[in-house]
Amino acid sequence: MVNNKGNITVFLSLLLISLLILGLTAVEITHAYMGRAKVAEASKGATESIKADYVAELFEDYHLLLLDKTYGGAGEGEIEEQISEYLEHTLGSDFNVQDVRLGKTTDVLDNDCEVLKREITEYMKLRTELDGAERIINIISDNEDPTRDVSDSVKNGSNEESDSNKMSTGDPRGAVRNATIGGVLSVVVPDDTLPSNVQMDTSLFPSKGRTEEDDVREVDTNFNDIDRIEETLKTSTSDCVTTLAEGYYGIAYAIDTFANYTSEEKNGVFELETEYLIAGKDNDYDNLKAVVNRLIMHRIGFNMAFLLNDSKRLAQIKPVAVFISLLPFVTYGMAKYFLVACWSYAETLVEVKSLLAGNSISYVKKAETWQTDFKKLGNLKNVENINYEGRDSLDYEDFLMIFLAEKYKDIYWRMCDVMQLNVRRNQPDFLMKNCIYSFETQISVEGEPLFDAFLSSKGISIWDGAYQYDNSIYGGY
Numbered sequence: 001m002v003n004n005k006g007n008i009t010v011f012l013s014l015l016l017i018s019l020l021i022l023g024l025t026a027v028e029i030t031h032a033y034m035g036r037a038k039v040a041e042a043s044k045g046a047t048e049s050i051k052a053d054y055v056a057e058l059f060e061d062y063h064l065l066l067l068d069k070t071y072g073g074a075g076e077g078e079i080e081e082q083i084s085e086y087l088e089h090t091l092g093s094d095f096n097v098q099d100v101r102l103g104k105t106t107d108v109l110d111n112d113c114e115v116l117k118r119e120i121t122e123y124m125k126l127r128t129e130l131d132g133a134e135r136i137i138n139i140i141s142d143n144e145d146p147t148r149d150v151s152d153s154v155k156n157g158s159n160e161e162s163d164s165n166k167m168s169t170g171d172p173r174g175a176v177r178n179a180t181i182g183g184v185l186s187v188v189v190p191d192d193t194l195p196s197n198v199q200m201d202t203s204l205f206p207s208k209g210r211t212e213e214d215d216v217r218e219v220d221t222n223f224n225d226i227d228r229i230e231e232t233l234k235t236s237t238s239d240c241v242t243t244l245a246e247g248y249y250g251i252a253y254a255i256d257t258f259a260n261y262t263s264e265e266k267n268g269v270f271e272l273e274t275e276y277l278i279a280g281k282d283n284d285y286d287n288l289k290a291v292v293n294r295l296i297m298h299r300i301g302f303n304m305a306f307l308l309n310d311s312k313r314l315a316q317i318k319p320v321a322v323f324i325s326l327l328p329f330v331t332y333g334m335a336k337y338f339l340v341a342c343w344s345y346a347e348t349l350v351e352v353k354s355l356l357a358g359n360s361i362s363y364v365k366k367a368e369t370w371q372t373d374f375k376k377l378g379n380l381k382n383v384e385n386i387n388y389e390g391r392d393s394l395d396y397e398d399f400l401m402i403f404l405a406e407k408y409k410d411i412y413w414r415m416c417d418v419m420q421l422n423v424r425r426n427q428p429d430f431l432m433k434n435c436i437y438s439f440e441t442q443i444s445v446e447g448e449p450l451f452d453a454f455l456s457s458k459g460i461s462i463w464d465g466a467y468q469y470d471n472s473i474y475g476g477y
Contacts, residue, residue, distance in 0.1 A: 024451055027450060027451075028449060028450055028451050028452070028454070028455065029455055031449070031450045032447075032449070032453075032455045032457075032460055032467055033457075033460075035094075035095070035447040035460075035467060035469060036457075036459050036460055036467075036469050038091065038095075039087075039091065039095065039443070039445045039447070039469040039471060040459070040469075040471055042086070042087050042090040042091050043083075043087070043441070043443050043471045043473045044473060045086065045090060046082075046083040046086040046087055046090070046441075046443075046473075047083070047441065047473045047474075047475035048475070049082070049083075049086050050067065050079060050082060050083060050439075050475060051067065051475050051476075051477065053067060053071070053082070054066060054067050054477070055067070055068050055423065055430070055435065057422070057423045057426065057427075058419060058423065058435070061257075061419075061422065062257060062419055063119075063123045063257075064116070064119050064120075064123075064419075065119065065437075065477035066108055066115075066435040066436065066437060066477075067079075067435065067436050067437075067439070068430065068434050068435055069102070069105065069434050069435075069436050069439070070429070070431075070434045072427045072429055072430055073427070073428075073429025073430070076102070076434075079102050079439070079441075080100040080101060080102055080441075081100075083100045083441060083443070084097050084100045087100070087443070087445065091445065094447060094448060095445050095446065095447050096445065096446040096447075097443075097444075097445050097446075098444040098445060098446050098468065099442070099443070099444040100441065100442070100443055100444075101441070101442040102439060102440075102441055103439070103440035103441060103442050103472070104439070104440045105436040105438065105439045105440075106436060106437045106438040106439070106476070107433070107435065107436050107437070108416070108432060108433075108435040108436065108437060109206055109416065109432065109433055112412070113412040113413060113415075113416065115437040116412050116415065116416065117250060117412060119437070119477075120249060120250055120253045121249045121250070123253070124249040124250075124252055124253050124256075125249065127256070132248075132252060132401070133244050133245060133248040133251070133252070133401070136244060136394070136398055136401060136402065137241050137244055137245060139363045139391075139392045139394065140240075140241055140363070140402075141241060142392075143363055143364045143392065145301070145302075146301060146302060146304075146305030147233050147234070147301035147302075147305075149305065150233055150301050150304045150305050150308065151230050151233040151234055151301075153308060154226065154229055154230045154233065154337050155230055157333045157336070157337065158226050158331060158333045158334045158337065159331050159333050159334075160331070160332055160333030160336065161331075161332055161333070162318070162321070162322050162325060162332040166318065166319035166322060167319060167322050167323050168319040168320045168322070168323050169320075169323055170320055170375060171320055171323070171324060171339075172320075172339070172342060172343070172346075172374060172375070172377040172378070173221075173222070173223050173224070173338065173339070173342045175377050175378030176221055176223075176342050176345065176346055176377050176378065176380075177221045177222065178378060179346075179377070179378050179379070179380050179381075180221055180349075183289070184218065184289065184292055184293065184296070184349070185285070185288065185289055185292065187349050187353065187380050187381060188292060188349055188352045188353040188356055189288070189353075189356060194285065195261070195271060195272055195283075195284035195285045195287075195288050196271065196283065196284050196285060197283045197284070197285035197286070198283055198284075199282045199283045200269065200270070200282045200283065200421065202282050202417070204420070204431065205416075205417040205420070205421075206413055206416040206417055206420065206431075206432045206433055207280070207410070207413035207414050207416065207417050210410075210413050211280055211409075211410035211413050211414060212280070212410065213279065213280045213281065213290075214278060214279035214280060214281070214290040214291075214293075214294065214407070216235065216290065216293045216294045216297050217293065218293050218296075219232055219293075219296055219297070219300065219345055220232075221342075221345065223338045223339075223341050223342040223345070224330075224338055226334050226337060226338075229337060229338070229341045232297065232300065232341075233300070233301050233304070235297055240402050240405035240406050243405040243406070243408045244401065244402070244405040247405065247408050250404075250408070250411065250412065251401050251404045251405060251408070251411075252401075254274055254277055254404055254411060254415065255274065255397055255400060255401060255404075258273035258274045258277065258415070258418060259271060259272065259273045259274065260272060260273070260274035260275060260396070260397065260400060261275065261288055261356055261396065262356065262358050262395075262396050262397065268418060268421070268422050269418075269421045269422055269425065270284060270287075270418060270421065271284050272284045272287050272288055273418050274400055274404070275287035275288050275290070275291045275400075276414060276417070276418060277404060277407070277410075277411045277414045277415065277418070278290070278291055278294070278400070278403045278404060278407050278411075279291060279294075280410065280414060291400070291403065292352055292356075294403055295348075295351075295352050295355065295399060296345070296348050296349070296352065298399070298402075299348040299351055299352070299361075300341070300344050300345055300348045302363075302364060302365050303344035303345075303347045303348055303351075303365050304340055304341060304344040305365070306364075306365035306366075306367075306370070307340050307343060307344055307347075308340060310367070313343075313370075313374065314336075314340075316374045316375075317336060317339045317340065317343070317374065318336070320335075320339055321335040321336040321338075321339055322335075323335075324338065324339070342377070343372065343374055343377065346372045346377045346380055347365075347370060347371065347372045349380055350371045350372055350380060350383045350385075350386065351386060353380075353383075353385060354385040354386040354387065355395060355396040355399065356396060357385050358395070358396070359385050359386060359387040359388070359395070360386075360387065360388050360389060360393035360394060360395040360398075361386050361388050361393065361394060361395075362388045362390055362392055362393060362394075363392040363393075363394055364392060366390075369386050369388050371383050371384065371386055416432040417432075419432060420432040437476060437477055438474065438475060438476030438477070439474075439475050439476070440472060440473065440474050440475075441471075441472070441473045441475065442470075442471075442472055443469075443470070443471040443472075443473060444468060444469070444470050444471075445468070445469045445471075446463070446466050446467065446468055446469075447466065447467045447468075447469060448466055448467075449465075449466065449467060452465075453465055453466055453467050455467070459471065
């Protein structure tokens, strides 16, 4: 009988060794995959940790989630350093962080401030409805802008002949010039509320070279040039209805978030932040002046249109126009339009004064809201403010919305200017150009094998006898 004990022993030994090798291989594979999973989870945690370091002031004051990739001036490698420290602490001594690189980022200024527009839209959709825009759009749409008709009337009526023999020497143009000799703000703004003319350093502003300053000039108060009057009326036309509807969330955000002249709280470096969004000047005084000039350009055509159709008030103008027409090279028609423009300008200043006082005016001029007297145009400061409450009433912030629509291509860049200026009070090295909305991070971590590194798989490679775990992690708000 053959003795098989030796064969069985050899067979069992080989089987046991095979099972042991298989078991150890399974353990090594499990170890490698667990290492990959641990690195992946740690990488996600590091990314979330970085996201939690958003710029607090931008979130608290402007409702924006953005990350400063330089960590307030620490340098562009600070994110990599923060992630590396997080991984080392989380993974422990069994892993060695080889490399952390910041990849593609989505900057807040990219694609004409696309990220800023998106975040603002998402925030405002939760906060407000379109009622404000629809109301203004309906008022503008229901009432035709008379500026073009008035401009044509001025052009065609300059050679009009007088049908009156009355004469008068009460030319009010000099009185209006004298009333505004200290500047238009001296008439419409109380002396104790004049804004500062201290200039800001704009050299680091994100908008530098990307926006245009407000191009509306002051009205020439001589009122003795018919061509200039006609040109003034042409520049006062506005077609902002489409932009107001399409860009309403950004415009409403500007009104809701940034201070203006009528705001109770003015805590920014610029006190008149909304006026800066419109005008882009480097000081509050010039920004308010630019907005006031824009108001005048918008309103003077409406007031002239009303005045030219008001026979009672035109009767006061005619005798003075007859007198002025005696001057060389001045026709009666020219003189009449000089006086109409002068009186309309004075009435417009009273409207602006009322708006800045927090009152409302009617979009289309009405007889009951006309405030100025032809014979007392030099005393504009003492004319009582208008406070109109009709269906077509507009207040100062309503007009700011119209102007923001007209300057819509500039306002997001200037929002970044204001945000940067205010944040830099506490973080002197802060720049909006360093703010990002999302980022990708390339992470490489080395892990020691239990027995021997032999497994190559997705995210796992072998280098110098150790496992190398490679991750590409996306982080965004």
